[in-house]
Amino acid sequence: MVLLPLLTFALFVFALVDIIIRPGDQVRHLPKLAWVFIVILLPLIGSILWFAVGREYQQSSSHRSTLRMPAARNRSPYSAPSTEAPYGGPSSTEAQLAALEREIEAAERDLRIRRLEEELRHRNDAGEPA
Known part of the structure; x- marks a missing residue:
């Protein structure tokens, strides 16, 4: 009986901490502050939504691509x-x-x-x- 609310609370806390410490460029669809409000107002659904659609997952180290310098572009200042x-x-x-x-x-x-x-x-x- 106590397990379900405890798991919901743990998911809620984990989602909030993840939103707060995640860099802004790894947050999808909404700003971080909006995700915080969603998770606070709807703890279970908001947390599930955050992990399903709001968070950008990093590739594993075996699939990580190397960063390359971009090709120089001959661009007009206009x-x-x-x-x-x-x-x-x-x-x-x-x-x-x-x-x-x-x-x-x-x-x-x-x-x-x-x-x-x-x-x-x-x-x-x-x-x-x-």
């Missing part, structure tokens, strides 16, 4: 920012935002250069000294 990290997985939102901000700055700089060149051409056409 091309879309990469959504992949160097290891091939999705990069963080912060990295994507930083790449987007760099792209916007480069586009604004080029627009300013084009405007200045146009103004210089206009002055030269009007006969004004540069």
Whole structure:
């Protein structure tokens, strides 16, 4: 009689500890905080869901692939920012935002250069000294 609640509690505690210590890149489908709330609000179902769909399991050492440096890419500074990290997985939102901000700055700089060149051409056409 006492065994089932004890096992449920042990599963609950184990799931919470696993969620808290697991790196964020090994959590699937929801943020870690959402998983914590699910497991707290629904201890048995939440714990089962965490181990079934929320946790990313690591490959065993015999099947582990070696990390390789990514191939160098000849990319234009105006091309879309990469959504992949160097290891091939999705990069963080912060990295994507930083790449987007760099792209916007480069586009604004080029627009300013084009405007200045146009103004210089206009002055030269009007006969004004540069």
